[in-house]
Every structure is written in C-alpha cells, then in structure tokens.
Amino acid sequence: MHELAVTESVIAAISTQLPDSRVAVVHLEIGRLSGVMPDAVRFCFALAGEGTCVEGARLDITQPEGVGDCANCGTSFPARDPLAVCPCGSADVTISGGADLMIKAVEVADDV
C-alpha cells in the first residue's frame, strides 16, 4: 500500500513547515482518481502521527471528482473513477482531473 508513504509525506511536510505547532485539524484533498484510499490514509495517519505535531489531529478529507468528456454525445460529466461511463451509456470518454493529492490547510491550536 502506498497510503503509508503518502501519509508520511503529509506529516513530513507539516512537521517541516510548522515544527513547533500542535495541529488540531488537517485538511487534505484526495482526488477520486488518484488511486489513494482515504480510509487507508486515516488508518496510517493515526499510527504514523504518533509522536509528531499531528498526533491526535482530526483529518478532514475532500474528494474532488474528475471530468469525463464524452465523444458520443459531447457532454461533460463528473467522473468518480478512471473507468467512468457517460450517462448516455458511452464508454468513449476522455477523463481528466481528479487525481491531485493536496495538503490544503491545517488548523493549529494556539497554546495559552
């Protein structure tokens, strides 16, 4: 599973940029066509986060869809997987987008 490597990259990037913070929430974007499973990332995050600045943080994951352009009927439609079929029934579809893995933002707790 590559989700552990993905999760470790998330934690490394946050730890590098906000080394002395206590992170409460991490906002991630995992495109539906990225091949990365959000549930597996959650699982890894809880384990790999231990002892880092994201320990105990909540993961907020959004999953943008891709876009399918149908060569048969000419419409565009939201693509939820790399083999999405057009609502018109055609599989002659060019799919783009929806593959990004992004760290959008983190919410940092302000210690008093």
Added chain:
Amino acid sequence: MCETCGCDAGTGAGGTARLTTLPAPDHEHGHGHGHGHTVTLDQKVLAHNDDLAGRNRAWLGERGIVALNVMSSPGSGKTTLLERTAADLSAGSPISVIEGDQETLLDARRLSAAGARTVQVNTGTGCHLDATMVARALAALEPPDGSTVFVENVGNLVCPALFDLGERARVVLMSVTEGADKPLKYPHMFRGADVLLLNKIDLLPHVDFDMTACRDAARRLRPGLRVLPVSATRGDGLAAWYDWLAETRRAPT
C-alpha cells in the same frame, strides 16, 4: 498493508532540501474562534518526491541519458525482458539497470550476467521505488553519457504508479497468464503507461487470453496506448520493442 513503505520521504535524506522547495506558509489568522488559527498550505502531498524526480530528470537530460521506469506485477517477466534486451542491444549504446526488489540480489546478478551494469536497491518491506532511491542508485551506477537506464520497479501494479522517478517514459508489462481484465482492475497503473508490453505470448495456446479485450481495456484508460505483444523468452515481437526504444530515445524531450 505494507508496514514501512520503504519510502523515506517522511524522514532523513533531503529534509533540508524540502524547505527550499515549498512555498512559505501563508498565515491566515482566523478571528473569532479564540482557540486556534488556520494555516493555508495548498501544496502537493508528493511535492518532495516530485521535486527530486525533477532533479533526476534534469541530471539525466544534461547527460543525454534516457531512463525508463519498468513496472508490472511480480513475475510478469521484467528481468527476463531486460536480460534479453541488454544482450541483444549490447552492441549499441550502453545499457544499465537499477534493480528494485524487496529482497535479494538475484535479479541484479541475472542482469550483470547479461552484460548490463546493475545497481540493486532493496526496499525491504517497501512496495515501490521513489525518486530519492533512484538518485542514490544513479550516483552509484554512473551511467555513461548518451546511455539507457532501465529502472526495474518493485513487482506491484498499485504503489509504483504514484511515484515519479524522473523517467522519460513508463513501460508497463503484463503477461498473458494474468488475465485480460488486469487493466480494469489496476486502472491507475495503465492510465500512466506510455507503452504496454503483453509478455509470454508463447503461452497463448495454453491460456484463455483475449488480446483484443485487453488492448481495448488498456486504451479506455490511456487512449492510443501502444500495445506490443512479446515473448521475452522466445523472442517474438522484440523487434517492435526495440523500435519503440529507439523512437523514444530519439524523441525530443
């Protein structure tokens, strides 16, 4: 579940390099909440790997070296194909191999015996090569200018798809014993392929494999994908593979 993905993106090497490649955090202080603030990062999760892959690509480009990332399930015939390729093309520009396996030096020994300079990278429990491992391997390999470097990735159709190594092209292999529906089951790997080799066609009389269905499935994911049926052991179709290699070497970057 792969316990320690072998990926050292989370620790160690390159930790300081990472600092220079990421945009400075943009502090947005959320008012009115009182117990925290939001820091907008808006950065790619794999930015560190992508950046190192970009450096590998530049390093290779300066030297006119073409690197190819060879990926398949375990046992589809990557090493056999590369042994044969190294032996057949040894008269031309030199070939070297970065051999990624979880354990053992077996494949590296086979390739050395076939006349290719080889560096073995053992990933342990790691399920893919990443750009850092390839950078280290290139430094050890010292491939000559103008040569070709094959990177045999860890046998796995899922994880390697996500990690850019700095290659010129992605070569995906599958064998006819694996079933024609492989592309549909592992769409991400096939979606990123630049060429698909269907290996072990010498076994076609013994297996139920629908070549057309397989090709169509792969092209649904990657329209126009070049599909080359080959037998790495018997030699069928290898001329087309060598043509593709020559074409890819000539193609402007």
